[in-house]
Amino acid sequence: MALLRSRVVLVALLALAAALPARAQAPPTEYEVKAVFLFNFSQFVDWPAAAFADGHSPLVIGVLGSDPFGATLDEIVRGETVNGRPLAVRRYQSLDQVDTCHILFVDRSQEPQLEAIVAALKSRSVLTVGDFDGFSHRGGMIRFITVGNKIRLRINLFAAQEAKLTISSKLLRPAQIVEPGQD
Amino acid sequence: MGTIPRALAPPALATALLLCSSEPAEASQDVASTTGVLKHLSIEQLMDIEVTSVSRAPETLSSAAAAVSVITNEDIRRSGATTIPEALRGVPGLHVARRNSNSWAVSSRAFSSINSEKLLVLSDTRSIYTPLVSGVFWDVQDYLLEDVERIEVIRGPGASLWGANAVNGVINLTTKHARSTQGTFLSAAVGTEELGSAAARYGGQLGESGFFRVFGQYSERDTSFRPGSPTSDDWRIGHAGFRADWDASSSDALTVQADVYSANIGQFGPGVNIIGREGPAGDLEVHANGGNVLGRWRRQLGGSSELQLRAYYDNTHRNDPSFHDDLQTFDLDLQHRYLPSSRHEIVWGLNYRVTDNDNRGKGIFALEPEESRDQLFGGFAQDQVAISEVLRLTVGTKLEHNDFSGFEVQPTVRLAWDVAPGQNAWAAVSRAVRVPTRLERDIAIEVTPPGSNPRGVLLGNDDFDAEELLAYELGYRWQPLDVLGLDLALFHNRYEGLASLEFGTPSLDPQTGVVTVPVVNRNLTDARGQGAELFATFSPRDTWRLIASYSYIYLDMQPHGGDLNRGVLLEGATPRQQFSLRSLLDLPGRLQLDAQFRYSTALDEVPGTVADPGIDAYSELDLRLAWQASQQLELSLVGQNLLHDHHLEFGTPATRGEIERSVYGKAAWRF
Numbered sequence: 001m002a003l004l005r006s007r008v009v010l011v012a013l014l015a016l017a018a019a020l021p022a023r024a025q026a027p028p029t030e031y032e033v034k035a036v037f038l039f040n041f042s043q044f045v046d047w048p049a050a051a052f053a054d055g056h057s058p059l060v061i062g063v064l065g066s067d068p069f070g071a072t073l074d075e076i077v078r079g080e081t082v083n084g085r086p087l088a089v090r091r092y093q094s095l096d097q098v099d100t101c102h103i104l105f106v107d108r109s110q111e112p113q114l115e116a117i118v119a120a121l122k123s124r125s126v127l128t129v130g131d132f133d134g135f136s137h138r139g140g141m142i143r144f145i146t147v148g149n150k151i152r153l154r155i156n157l158f159a160a161q162e163a164k165l166t167i168s169s170k171l172l173r174p175a176q177i178v179e180p181g182q183d
Numbered sequence: 184m185g186t187i188p189r190a191l192a193p194p195a196l197a198t199a200l201l202l203c204s205s206e207p208a209e210a211s212q213d214v215a216s217t218t219g220v221l222k223h224l225s226i227e228q229l230m231d232i233e234v235t236s237v238s239r240a241p242e243t244l245s246s247a248a249a250a251v252s253v254i255t256n257e258d259i260r261r262s263g264a265t266t267i268p269e270a271l272r273g274v275p276g277l278h279v280a281r282r283n284s285n286s287w288a289v290s291s292r293a294f295s296s297i298n299s300e301k302l303l304v305l306s307d308t309r310s311i312y313t314p315l316v317s318g319v320f321w322d323v324q325d326y327l328l329e330d331v332e333r334i335e336v337i338r339g340p341g342a343s344l345w346g347a348n349a350v351n352g353v354i355n356l357t358t359k360h361a362r363s364t365q366g367t368f369l370s371a372a373v374g375t376e377e378l379g380s381a382a383a384r385y386g387g388q389l390g391e392s393g394f395f396r397v398f399g400q401y402s403e404r405d406t407s408f409r410p411g412s413p414t415s416d417d418w419r420i421g422h423a424g425f426r427a428d429w430d431a432s433s434s435d436a437l438t439v440q441a442d443v444y445s446a447n448i449g450q451f452g453p454g455v456n457i458i459g460r461e462g463p464a465g466d467l468e469v470h471a472n473g474g475n476v477l478g479r480w481r482r483q484l485g486g487s488s489e490l491q492l493r494a495y496y497d498n499t500h501r502n503d504p505s506f507h508d509d510l511q512t513f514d515l516d517l518q519h520r521y522l523p524s525s526r527h528e529i530v531w532g533l534n535y536r537v538t539d540n541d542n543r544g545k546g547i548f549a550l551e552p553e554e555s556r557d558q559l560f561g562g563f564a565q566d567q568v569a570i571s572e573v574l575r576l577t578v579g580t581k582l583e584h585n586d587f588s589g590f591e592v593q594p595t596v597r598l599a600w601d602v603a604p605g606q607n608a609w610a611a612v613s614r615a616v617r618v619p620t621r622l623e624r625d626i627a628i629e630v631t632p633p634g635s636n637p638r639g640v641l642l643g644n645d646d647f648d649a650e651e652l653l654a655y656e657l658g659y660r661w662q663p664l665d666v667l668g669l670d671l672a673l674f675h676n677r678y679e680g681l682a683s684l685e686f687g688t689p690s691l692d693p694q695t696g697v698v699t700v701p702v703v704n705r706n707l708t709d710a711r712g713q714g715a716e717l718f719a720t721f722s723p724r725d726t727w728r729l730i731a732s733y734s735y736i737y738l739d740m741q742p743h744g745g746d747l748n749r750g751v752l753l754e755g756a757t758p759r760q761q762f763s764l765r766s767l768l769d770l771p772g773r774l775q776l777d778a779q780f781r782y783s784t785a786l787d788e789v790p791g792t793v794a795d796p797g798i799d800a801y802s803e804l805d806l807r808l809a810w811q812a813s814q815q816l817e818l819s820l821v822g823q824n825l826l827h828d829h830h831l832e833f834g835t836p837a838t839r840g841e842i843e844r845s846v847y848g849k850a851a852w853r854f
Contacts, residue, residue: 028221033229036222036224036229039222040226044226076222093392108363109362109363111363112362112364112365112386113365150231151229152230153226170225170226174227174230
């Protein structure tokens with residue numbers, strides 16, 4: 001009897017769902033917002049001139065490890081320029097594949113190797129970005145933190161300065177800053 | 184019982200969706216339009232954007248239309264728990280009670296018993312529910328807790344996805360991907376109850392895109408306390424295994440994993456007790472061992488479609504002083520998730536399982552026949568529809584056939600409503616069943632001493648049917664502040680045809696003059712259960728988190744027959760109220776100080792054959808102090824059950840021991 005009742009409800013609700021002419025605009029996903037942040041970083045960080053081959057070579061946003069962005073990141077940078085430079089997206093499976101790169105998103109799959117990644121990129125003026133626990137304390141530069149359903153930034157300013165990167169106050173002001181030695 | 188990691192399915196949905204699919208769900212032009220707007224926002228405005236789902240964090244659950252809790256690796260580590268049941272304490276709606284050193288009652292939404300028969304437990308999608316007794320032998324569920332990524336607990340029915348026996352809840356344990364366990368991990372612990380344990384794990388790479396880990400662990404635990412009687416429930420378990428994961432191509436992922444374990448588990452008394460019959464005596468010890476191997480292949484078919492094939496083989500042996508049980512299981516599972524349009528998300532799947540059981544009694548316990556092969560096949564389908572911007576409807580059902588009760592239909596309808604930013608309400612109506620066990624169908628034992636007249640026999644019943652639940656649930660989640668989250672769930676459960684033992688028709692053997700009185704399993708008890716579960720998290724500072732949970736449960740059993748098994752006692756077997764408060768505090772100097780307080784009201788009665796005064800209300804406290812001495816070394820000191828020398832939690836007088844205050848110290852190295 002109980003089963004029969006719930007079946008009737010189920011059929012009624014199915015009919016209702018079919019009848020509704022909806023096309024909901026979903027709120028952005030976590031990685032859509034994070035991808036936009038990555039794009040913004042290209043505008044609020046200054047790289048030393050040596051980081052680029054010439055005045056027209058692209059600013060490269062890299063993703064190391066599994067790519068959580070899918071096509072989103074490519075869509076965002078398509079047709080965009082920063083100081084006359086085009087933007088490019090590259091994906092790397094492992095650290096040794098990382099060639100010329102200016103912003104590197106380190107996927108959480110690389111978590112165990114973070115120290116090695118930080119050490120290898122130290123002298124190369126690469127802005128490292130990640131979203132796993134301990135990222136900024138372990139030498140990563142910008143960490144996405146999720147508070148409630150919102151995304152905040154935590155910046156390891158010391159690590160960025162060591163890599164000769166200058167981060168604009170527009171980015172620093174709303175972010176949480178990690179002091180060297182602080183845990 | 185289907186056992187799919189319904190990774191993509193609604194109760195599990197929020198966390199898992201992003202785990203498996205990195206592709207955005209929307210078509211690319213939608214991506215462009217969404218992100219096009221976002222690009223013009225300032226950093227501050229971007230930080231104010233609410234995202235739909237956030238992977239691998241508890242807040243991902245903020246929109247699921249089900250009562251879901253997630254215990255993360257960090258939660259486990261900071262609880263100081265060394266076993267899975269202990270790690271489950273503090274989840275609202277769950278009752279975790281330790282009966283003695285090596286056995287626990289773990290139940291969701293009442294019906295507490297050692298078997299926890301209405302709760303389905305999965306380990307990396309492999310069912311660890313034992314069909315012999317419909318329950319979990321927690322004593323052999325050993326894990327290197329360091330490698331457990333999370334434990335997801337769904338309270339209420341999950342049967343439309345997971346299948347039979349997911350009646351009052353599903354516990355879904357997931358171990359870490361091998362790439363997250365690279366390097367060497369060593370740990371050793373010594374304590375007063377946790378006598379000694381050691382674990383080692385090594386993780387490395389297999390070529391360009393493969394990762395593996397191998398691990399081993401051994402633990403030895405002390406007896407519980409029994410005033411005036413000898414205790415013999417000390418136990419030891421060794422466990423080894425490996426896991427390998429490959430990203431075979433950009434769209435294929437493969438996982439292979441295997442485990443073996445061996446344990447010696449002390450008993451107070453025989454596992455099977457029959458009044459008036461003599462059971463095994465002396466120093467009783469269970470020898471248990473087993474192993475399993477599991478393979479999984481995931482293929483991304485474009486951005487909006489994913490296929491998963493999973494198979495496992497599992498083998499367990501349990502040599503109990505009362506019986507010898509051998510169980511082999513083979514399980515094959517296919518599931519497909521796709522997004523036919525931006526409004527619909529469809530998941531469907533097929534499952535087949537075959538179990539070979541061989542159970543030989545040693546004297547008083549017997550199944551007839553001793554060997555049995557049982558099969559189960561089924562399928563499920565579910566559609567989640569975005570009715571509007573703020574309303575999501577989920578409809579789905581499982582249809583499966585088992586050799587005990589035939590076809591079972593287990594549908595669900597769930598509705599989620601985003602009331603306002605930070606507020607979400609949901610409602611669900613579901614049907615779930617618990618299918619009969621081999622014990623209920625095949626048991627054949629004499630319950631009177633040999634030579635008695637009349638003679639009583641307990642017999643299995645081929646006509647014993649599934650127990651049915653119709654569950655009505657409501658939930659509300661509210662995040663009034665960034666640092667404060669509240670989660671309320673209410674339920675009303677109606678059970679029909681619960682197991683009851685009843686007298687059958689007596690028969691007279693004219694040759695001998697012996698009258699045989701059969702006792703059989705029937706479905707003559709109904710019940711109503713209702714309750715409320717409240718969960719709150721509060722983070723006053725970045726370095727301090729408080730987690731509180733409160734559960735209220737009321738169960739009313741309505742026997743319509745003789746109820747010889749006294750199922751009515753289940754009413755008093757779960758505490759009416761439970762409360763727990765956890766504090767996780769990071770201190771300067773790389774110190775962590777964590778505390779967990781819990782309170783449980785009394786158990787009026789404990790299921791058993793004789794009247795028992797029950798178990799008193801109790802409060803307990805665990806503390807953990809940890810010091811990250813260096814990048815590689817963590818030292819911790821854990822005190823458990825600190826408020827009393829010893830206290831009782833569960834069980835009949837013959838089977839229970841008191842849980843003692845204990846302390847252990849642990850060192851863990853990672854390099």
